[in-house]
Amino acid sequence: MSKPGRRPRKRAAKPRRGAKKRPVLVPEPPCPLPRPSFPKPMVWKEGEEPRIGVFICHCGVNIGGVVNVPVVVEYAKKLPNVVYSEDNIYTCSEAGLASIKEAVKEHNLNRVIVASCTPRTHEPLFRAACLEAGLNKYLFEMANIREQCSWVHSHEPERATEKAKDVVRMAVARAAWLQPQEEPEIDVKDSSLVIGAGIAGITASLSLANQGFKVYLVEKEPELGGNLQRLHKLYPTMQDASEILNPALEAVRNHKNIQLMTSTTITDVKGYVGNFQVTAAKNGEKTEFEVGTIVVACGAVNYRPPEGLYQYGVYDNVVTQLEMDQLLGKGAVGNPERVVMIQCVASRKGEIRAYELEAFAMSDTSRLLRKILKARKEEGWPYCSRICCMNAIKNAILIKEQAPKTDVIILYSDLRVYKEYEDLYSKARDLEVKFIKFIEEAGPEISETPDKRLLVSVYDMLAGHEVRLTTDWVVLSTPLIPHKDSIILARTLKIPLSPDGFLMEAHLKLRPVDTQMDGIFLAGAATGPKDVPESIVSAKAAAARAAILMANKKLRTEAITAVVNPDLCRGCGRCEEVCEFKAIELVEVAPKVVNAQVNEISCKGCGTCSVTCPTGAITMRHFTERQVNAMVEAAIK
Amino acid sequence: MEAAESEFEPLILAFCCNWCSYAGADLAGTARISYPPNIRIIRVMCSGMVHPAIVMDALSKGIDGVLIAGCHPGDCHYTDGNLKTERRVEAMLVMMEDMGIETERLRLEWVSSGEGEKFAKVVRDMTEQLTKIGPNPFKPR
Numbered sequence: 001m002s003k004p005g006r007r008p009r010k011r012a013a014k015p016r017r018g019a020k021k022r023p024v025l026v027p028e029p030p031c032p033l034p035r036p037s038f039p040k041p042m043v044w045k046e047g048e049e050p051r052i053g054v055f056i057c058h059c060g061v062n063i064g065g066v067v068n069v070p071v072v073v074e075y076a077k078k079l080p081n082v083v084y085s086e087d088n089i090y091t092c093s094e095a096g097l098a099s100i101k102e103a104v105k106e107h108n109l110n111r112v113i114v115a116s117c118t119p120r121t122h123e124p125l126f127r128a129a130c131l132e133a134g135l136n137k138y139l140f141e142m143a144n145i146r147e148q149c150s151w152v153h154s155h156e157p158e159r160a161t162e163k164a165k166d167v168v169r170m171a172v173a174r175a176a177w178l179q180p181q182e183e184p185e186i187d188v189k190d191s192s193l194v195i196g197a198g199i200a201g202i203t204a205s206l207s208l209a210n211q212g213f214k215v216y217l218v219e220k221e222p223e224l225g226g227n228l229q230r231l232h233k234l235y236p237t238m239q240d241a242s243e244i245l246n247p248a249l250e251a252v253r254n255h256k257n258i259q260l261m262t263s264t265t266i267t268d269v270k271g272y273v274g275n276f277q278v279t280a281a282k283n284g285e286k287t288e289f290e291v292g293t294i295v296v297a298c299g300a301v302n303y304r305p306p307e308g309l310y311q312y313g314v315y316d317n318v319v320t321q322l323e324m325d326q327l328l329g330k331g332a333v334g335n336p337e338r339v340v341m342i343q344c345v346a347s348r349k350g351e352i353r354a355y356e357l358e359a360f361a362m363s364d365t366s367r368l369l370r371k372i373l374k375a376r377k378e379e380g381w382p383y384c385s386r387i388c389c390m391n392a393i394k395n396a397i398l399i400k401e402q403a404p405k406t407d408v409i410i411l412y413s414d415l416r417v418y419k420e421y422e423d424l425y426s427k428a429r430d431l432e433v434k435f436i437k438f439i440e441e442a443g444p445e446i447s448e449t450p451d452k453r454l455l456v457s458v459y460d461m462l463a464g465h466e467v468r469l470t471t472d473w474v475v476l477s478t479p480l481i482p483h484k485d486s487i488i489l490a491r492t493l494k495i496p497l498s499p500d501g502f503l504m505e506a507h508l509k510l511r512p513v514d515t516q517m518d519g520i521f522l523a524g525a526a527t528g529p530k531d532v533p534e535s536i537v538s539a540k541a542a543a544a545r546a547a548i549l550m551a552n553k554k555l556r557t558e559a560i561t562a563v564v565n566p567d568l569c570r571g572c573g574r575c576e577e578v579c580e581f582k583a584i585e586l587v588e589v590a591p592k593v594v595n596a597q598v599n600e601i602s603c604k605g606c607g608t609c610s611v612t613c614p615t616g617a618i619t620m621r622h623f624t625e626r627q628v629n630a631m632v633e634a635a636i637k
Numbered sequence: 638m639e640a641a642e643s644e645f646e647p648l649i650l651a652f653c654c655n656w657c658s659y660a661g662a663d664l665a666g667t668a669r670i671s672y673p674p675n676i677r678i679i680r681v682m683c684s685g686m687v688h689p690a691i692v693m694d695a696l697s698k699g700i701d702g703v704l705i706a707g708c709h710p711g712d713c714h715y716t717d718g719n720l721k722t723e724r725r726v727e728a729m730l731v732m733m734e735d736m737g738i739e740t741e742r743l744r745l746e747w748v749s750s751g752e753g754e755k756f757a758k759v760v761r762d763m764t765e766q767l768t769k770i771g772p773n774p775f776k777p778r
Contacts, residue, residue: 118663119680144678147666152757153674163674170677496716516714560682580716606715607686611725623682625691632695635650635677 050176053084053109054168055100057091057116059146064089066150066157067164072115075165079172083107092122097129104133111135111175115143115168136180138559138622143171166635173634177627181559184600188274189292190550193218195266195489198226199532200524200539201297202248207543208295209257213550216289217252218261218280220485224249226299227525230322232329234532235394236424244532261287265485269294269492270582272602273519274555293519293546296503297539298489300480300525303346303381310342310476311446315454318446318474321391328398335403336472340444340456341392343412345476346380348440383500385479386529390421392477393428400431409434409469411444411458437461446474480529493520494580502528513542517581521545560605560622562598568617569595575609575618584609647701647767649676649760652687656714657749658706664753672757673764676704683707684745685718689729692743696733699776702742702767704759709747719747739770 054076058064069087076085084107088096091114103109112135114126119142127137145164153160190213194205197219205217223229231241252258261280264287268279274292281287302322307313312320319327321341327333389412396408412435417425436458438444444458449470456469482501490497495515496504503526506514513521521542524535549555562575562584571594575584583603589595596609596618610618610625619625653659659680665672681687684707692703705726707719726745733740744763748756 118659118666120660120663144663144680147663148678149666149674151666151669152671154669155671156674159674163677166677170679494716516716578721580718604715606683606718607681608683608715608718608721611686611688611721620682620686623686625688628679628681628688628691629694631679632650632691632700633698635648635679636695636698636700 050081052111063150068161101133117146138181141175170631170634173630193291196297197224198299200535203539204543297523298486303478303481338407338471339473340471341410341475388477396433561603649702651704657708660750661748661756670757672760683718684722
């Protein structure tokens with residue numbers, strides 16, 4: 001037998017410990033695309049003997065250069081239920097896939113194993129080949145002998161070969177117990193619920209409604225517009241907030257596809273992607289409706305400091321940036337001699353002693369909420385609120401423009417003016433706004449002067465001495481913080497919270513605006529502080545993600561779900577308690593007979609219920625106890 | 638037949654969750670971080686899917702060590718399957734004490750999909766430790 005692609009052992013023999021990783025010299029294996037259409041999978045015959053085919057991949061020299069592949073092939077042939085085994089240079093190549101399909105027909109295989117790379121890359125490809133050969137895709141199994149064998153044991157080829165044999169043996173043992181599975185297909189309703197009518201919610205609603213989908217826009221306050229309706233001017237264009245908001249409001253109010261529901265809260269959401277049943281309440285009056293997708297745009301609120309923090313609430317001329325913006329709008333700031341702004345209020349460790357935590361003092365005592373509570377007590381809101389630096393500079397510029405003689409001083413410990421906002425900073429500099437850097441440990445202190453003005457004393461870090469500033473206004477830059485109601489909403493929708501208390505996206509890098517709940521998307525400041533353009537971007541992204549689901553009309557879900565054996569279930573309900581996805585519930589199947597029932601579409605297949613079940617009534621499809629046990633036993637031999 | 642102490646190679650079974658730890662083990666491969674070939678990995682969807690009965694069964698049949706690897710707390714794909722595993726592992730350790738199995742034979746580790754180096758380190762540590770402890774007393778001779 002020829003040994004294609006084998007390379008001399010010497011090269012792989014001794015990588016020095018601690019030596020720098022060399023770049024991979026071997027070309028990546030080819031990756032053909034799966035075929036567009038497949039015939040219907042074959043119907044599985046009950047009681048049919050397993051006939052397993054094992055295909056072992058050299059992966060060029062990636063596997064074959066370390067593991068003695070022909071030896072593993074010969075070994076596999078002797079394993080129980082294996083009727084066919086061969087090696088391929090690249091099993092994932094056109095030729096490799098063709099040989100799988102041929103072997104399935106020729107040897108009447110009913111299970112296929114490919115021993116090659118990780119299932120995380122090529123499993124869908126091999127499954128597609130099985131489908132084409134008329135085999136259910138869940139009758140395919142993969143043995144990882146590249147990432148978890150040849151690549152990590154390249155210095156021990158003999159033992160790597162032994163390990164590859166073991167891994168193949170374990171896969172064969174499991175394959176014998178594999179069962180064909182059907183993936184349920186569901187209909188997706190072409191309507192969407194948008195929670196929150198701030199700029200993000202409005203944008204998402206308009207985007208969806210313009211694509212022809214019915215939108216229920218729910219806002220808990222009587223007015224639309226969220227934070228934007230309270231703002232006067234927006235950076236960096238210095239436009240009136242109403243200039244942006246009013247046309248959007250007009251469009252939302254008059255859109256035939258948007259149903260507006262103000263002063264309304266969401267009390268319950270049942271169901272799953274494509275079919276959510278929503279209960280909303282207005283003045284205690286409940287409405288129910290069904291939607292296919294949900295966009296959460298519940299936003300964030302500007303933090304109001306507790307009384308006494310930097311003398312806030314003690315003196316009337318200590319205000320937050322938001323209040324200053326509103327005062328500027330009313331023209332109530334006058335022509336002061338000096339204005340001092342303090343950045344990162346309540347965002348720095350050790351700053352907050354007396355702290356109001358009503359937003360978090362809930363009866364709910366989940367571990368995560370307790371953690372958030374504890375962290376907030378100790379640290380305040382330690383994340384960067386992103387908008388405060390620009391907001392302070394914007395207000396400083398507004399003051400300077402209306403009263404050029406006013407001395408505006410911004411006290412900061414870090415200043416973050418990113419991308420085009422650098423220009424805003426330069427403009428403030430040109431207008432002679434002053435910036436003083438302080439250190440967290442010696443932050444500003446505020447007292448009253450005899451002539452009823454305010455005195456701010458702060459250690460100027462760059463000058464190296466204390467400065468004392470007599471001022472007419474003190475403006476505090478407080479962060480955007482998560483809404484109390486958004487935390488309750490997150491529990492209703494089963495969306496996890498970040499340690500800061502914001503709603504969390506499914507993946508920090510790869511899945512923005514998605515949540516771990518299929519069919520629910522996040523827009524705007526619900527996920528963390530965002531300014532207007534950022535909110536609009538995320539709202540459009542969320543609307544697009546929701547529209548994809550609804551435009552497809554149908555959806556296939558994963559077949560790896562829990563199955564309840566009604567003969568063993570005693571209806572204790574522990575599975576219902578542990579399920580994070582509301583996918584299992586007790587149902588009265590006959591008078592006085594309660595059984596657990598799984599909703600296969602909302603079930604994510606985590607298997608927690610199957611381990612919790614005291615009677616062993618719950619098994620996981622494709623990960624049954626028999627299948628896992630078979631691997632364990634095979635590992636021992 | 639008694640294997641000489643120096644020749645003893647422990648057999649470790651690892652249950653790796655599909656989303657973090659299995660990917661972490663893959664990353665160790667992609668980055669060519671070597672570790673001893675004593676480990677056999679079983680992919681599960683979530684560490685919360687690993688039934689204590691399977692672990693205890695494996696130990697009672699002579700597996701030298703069991704590693705359960707899941708996502709870091711807060712990163713679980715299924716919200717908190719890993720935390721449920723954490724509590725179950727506590728119970729398993731008590732059971733192991735009762736059975737007279739060294740508790741070092743069971744380990745719970747949080748390995749994210751970006752921690753190939755950590756996965757390799759855990760396997761190295763565990764292999765070293767189990768080599769010192771010696772074979773599982775339940776190993777059939």
